[in-house]
Every structure is written in structure tokens, then in C-alpha cells.
Amino acid sequence: MEFTFLGTSAGTPTRARNVTALALSPSGHKSWYLVDCGEATQHQLLRVHYSVMQLRAIFITHIHGDHTFGLPGLLASASMLGRTEPLDIVAPVQTQRFITTALDNSDSSLSYPLNFIDSEAEDFVWKDKHLEVKNVALSHRVPCRAYVFTEQNLERQLLQDKLKKDGIEPGPSWGELQKGHEVTLEDGRILSSDEYTQVPRVARRLIVAGDNDDPELLANACKHSHVLVHEATYTQDVADRVGPWPQHSSAEQVARFAQQMQVPHLILTHFSSRYQLGGSGTPNISQLADEARQHYHGQLFLARDLDRYRLEKDLSLTCLNSVSNSPHKTSSVTPGGDHD
Amino acid sequence: MEFTFLGTSAGTPTRARNVTALALSPSGHKSWYLVDCGEATQHQLLRVHYSVMQLRAIFITHIHGDHTFGLPGLLASASMLGRTEPLDIVAPVQTQRFITTALDNSDSSLSYPLNFIDSEAEDFVWKDKHLEVKNVALSHRVPCRAYVFTEQNLERQLLQDKLKKDGIEPGPSWGELQKGHEVTLEDGRILSSDEYTQVPRVARRLIVAGDNDDPELLANACKHSHVLVHEATYTQDVADRVGPWPQHSSAEQVARFAQQMQVPHLILTHFSSRYQLGGSGTPNISQLADEARQHYHGQLFLARDLDRYRLEKDLSLTCLNSVSNSPHKTSSVTPGGDHD
Structure with missing residues (x-):
């Protein structure tokens, strides 16, 4: 299983970070899956090896614009490229409404059908030959889901x-x-x-969570998962200053939870744009890493745009830096950090 | 008068070119105006000196997504920055519907009011202390407008x-x-x-046209204008192969028209993503420049993303390359070209 972060900034993009999206693919296969689709996700795709022609399904965690505003452009561009394969869109009903209105009011008719699937349906489950996808309700200002991806059809x-x-x-x-x-x-x-x-090994399982102020909601899902991708919008001191209203998690909060659940690999993402990437400016993304490392002793990563990860069959996780990201020399996530 | 191209690609973005948007400002003033707002316009703004806090009005030429899909994100980000000033949006009714639905279905309530103004109203005119804006109906697959910006309140x-x-x-x-x-x-x-x-000089006047297959429609507006920004999606041979359906202009077609009207400065933009920027790959953007130069003998530019232009009081036009665009050393628009 491989996945690439297409955006790691909360709310608004920065010069170094786009808003949220993540591409996921079974190793060795061209078909892939998109979790969330912030504005300019199609632009980020121009820098990686995922093509909208092979996109199998889109999973939207919640309706906020920094997770959805890239949908109309990505869908229209796939049409201009001549896509004919149907595309599943798993999303809240409002996101379906947004997409339909955007296409209807921009003279866009797609060259392929969209299958809308309600992400908030009870007992939601989505399957193809590579993956089974379930979801877990989270706690945020609007209904929000974590998606749990479980490898299917393991070699016998x-x-x-x-x-x-x-x-x-x-x-x-x-x-x-x-x-x-x-x-x-x-x-x-x-x-x-x-x-x-x-089947001589365990099915790999990855959780990609949307915005959430209560990691405990993922306790059951984490019991048999190997990677947790979770937001850590703030350090704890900033979270305390901002107050509970935004309903986001701090690095400490997620790290404590992951430690308690013995999650083997934790990747934090969705950082407030106030945190600077690299350099000595403050507040700095390294503060989020330092805070998480105090409370979590598994393998910790802080996601960066275009960083590519591989979850191996032996359940180890490696960060393979993408070519586009080559200015950063190491696979280390925090500038100067020693997370792994 | 200064203006910066935020996107110069037709239909879909490329790694070097975003989809259409142009920022315009009266020299020496912080307030500015946006013409069209393709996806990731807010991302391009992170690379230039225009702030959404000082944005005075948005003018949309037509409803197509490569000119409008950046609107919800840009509007929401201005709100997250705490904008309180009202914002005028001059656009077709469908674009108003798109914006409203996008905001309503993403839990976005703006911190400032939007004033929607129908761009297709008869006798449309918009004014503030810096500019008077009129528009001209063009010929495209959907109703489309050119905006004519005329400097106001010249020094006496x-x-x-x-x-x-x-x-x-x-x-x-x-x-x-x-x-x-x-x-x-x-x-x-x-x-x-x-x-x-x-008033010791002539008011500067700039036309920013939307998509259009009939430049002649701008004949009257061009009589007293100093700069024409017009799409040239294809070279003539490609336009002939593609056929009339997309309703775009070729470089030859626009160049012939501008020559006939004696337009002093012509800037071509909105290039099909098939044209490569730089290098020796074909088809190449230099072919568009070569074709236009055969038919137009005024000052010709081919727009590049983030290139900044200044129309001086003496009606000369200069291309001041932005810092962000510094890899290109000259203000020349075509790699190796000698357009000016």
C-alpha cells in the first residue's frame, strides 16, 4: 500500500503546503483512491505519478471547503482528458449538491458517470478487489468521518x-x-x-481521519490498524489559546491517544498555516513534532506535501520522498528532526 | 496601471501555467481588481503582492470552470483572514448561484458581505474612484464578456x-x-x-477579454484602448484541425484584428495546454508568438504566469518580471523570442 500527501495545511494553503488531499494506491497497481480534495488537488497531481484516468473513487471526510473545493476542477479536467470510466464519490449529501451545482452552472457535462454514495449512511462499506473501506464518525463542527482502508484479496x-x-x-x-x-x-x-x-500474513490497514477533536472515537478502529493519519492542527498551548470552538486536535492529544492504543505508525497532518516549515521562525512545525514525540514512542511522521509513504507487507512504514520534493534531502519529516 | 497574470492556460492547468485570472491595480494604490478566478487563484496570490484584504471587486468573463472554480476558496480564505469590507462580484447569474451553493454546502459563512452584480445586464457599468468598467459581449459557447477598464480622476x-x-x-x-x-x-x-x-493626458484604457472566437466584436472598444489582453488558444493550423466548436481564437486571427485596429499593445494569453513553454518541444508556445508576429507589428507579448505589466502615463507598456518568476531572465515573453 502506498500513499502520498497532496496537501497538509489546515484551512488555507501556504506557499509550502496545499489544503487537504491524500492519494492512496495498492502497491504495483495503477488504480488509486483519493481522500479529500481541497482546492488545487488537480494541480498537485501534476507533480506525482497518479493520473485522474486511473482514479477509482473519492472519499470525502466532511463538507468543509479546504477538503472539497478541488472537486469540480478535478472532475472537469478528467472529462477534458476523455475519461469514460465511472467514478464513485463517497461524500456527505451537501458535497454531492455542491458538485452538481458547480458542474450545472459552469456548462460542464462530464464524459463519464459519477456514482454518488452517501458517506454518512449507516453501516457504510465500500469494496473493490483491492480494498475494503469502512468509516468511523468523528467529532467536528460538521459531521466528519475517518476512512479505514483494509487490504483485500491477499495472496494465498x-x-x-x-x-x-x-x-x-x-x-x-x-x-x-x-x-x-x-x-x-x-x-x-x-x-x-x-x-x-x-493467508500467510495480516491484511494491512490504514486509517485516514478527517478533522476531529476526539481521537478516542477511533479506539476500536485502531486496535487492528497499522497506520493512523490524523490531524494535529495545533500544539497544545495554541489549542488552549484558540479554545474548543474549531474542534481540532493538538499534537499532544493525538500522540497520547496513539501511544495508549499502541498504534505502530502515526502520521500527523493538517497543520495550522501559522506553523512555519523549516528555518528557525516560530511558531514552527518542529514544535508539533517535539510535542508529539514527548507522548508517543512509536514511529512518528509529520506529513509534508508530496511525501510518499509505503506500508510494506511486513507492516513496516517508510517515507519515500518524491522527486518533486527533492529540496528536502532526508525522508525526515521535521526539519532537523529524528522522528524515526 | 499595473496588472499581473495569475493564470494563462486554457481549460486545464499545467505545471508552468495556471488557469485564467488577472490582477489589476491603479499604480501606487493597494486596492485591486480581479478578472476571472480559475482554481488555485488564491494559491497564485501567495506569490505576488496582492492581498485579498484589499481586493475591491471581481469581474468574471463567463461561467466556465477554468475561469470560476477558484472563487469559493478565495472568498472563504478572505473570510478566514478576517476581511470585513464588502466585495463586489460582477458575474453571470449562474456564477452567483455556484458561489452561493458552494458556501452554503461547505458550512462557510463569510465575515464580509458579497454584492452580486449581473455582468450581463444591459448598459452594465461599474465605477469607483480609480476606474470605470464597461463590458462588451463576445462570441463563445456561453455568454462571455470583455471588460474595458478606463482610468478615472486623472490629475488636473x-x-x-x-x-x-x-x-x-x-x-x-x-x-x-x-x-x-x-x-x-x-x-x-x-x-x-x-x-x-x-487634464494634460489621455486616460489609460485596458481591455481584458474573455474567451472569444470573434475579435471583431471588440472593434469599437479598441478604438480608444491602449492594451488588448485576448485569448489565443491555438495556432491557426491547430484551430483548423480542432474545428470551430470550442469557439476560441487563433494567434493569427487576434493578431490580424489588432493590426487592423492599430492596437498599440497586444498581450496574448489562455494557451492550450498542448503548447510547451520553453525548450524545443513541440507544439511550442514560440509558435504562437511567431504566428502573431507575422500579422501584428505593434508591441506583442505572450503572457506568462506571474508576469507583471505596467501601463505608464505616457501609454508605454513594460513587462516587469515578478521576483517569483525570476528563473526567466528577460522580460521577453517567448523563450528566445524578440517580441518587443
């Missing part, structure tokens, strides 16, 4: 001893079982894949 | 000989007359400013 290993013991000779039926299919033998026996194969 | 020179001859002594009344005000003397005489002052 044949239980060869058992196959031989049951008199099932090597042949096409072995291949079918390995693909997860049921097989009917000539003698009428029906073999289930689960009985004759095993 | 006192006709001192005439004042003295009429027995009007130097004093506060001279100052009032020079400001363009009417003055009532103690002896009851009423003096009009026009009678005792003169």
Missing part, C-alpha cells in the same frame, strides 16, 4: 500436504484454489479455497 | 493664467479646483473645476 499459499493427503493432484484446480476460487472436481467433490489455502 | 493642472485673469487669488479654492471640486467664492461666484483646470 496452497496447503500442499493437505491437498496431497486428500488425493487432489497438482493441476488447474490448484491454481483456482490459490486464486481463492471454489473448485468442483470431476468426482463431484467441492473444494473451498479457505480449506486448502492459507 | 490649474489654468493659473485664467484664474489670475478672473481675479481668483491663490488659496484653498485653487486646491479644491485641482481636486475636481466645484468652488463657491465669497462673492457668490461658482467656479467649475473643468473651467479652471485641464
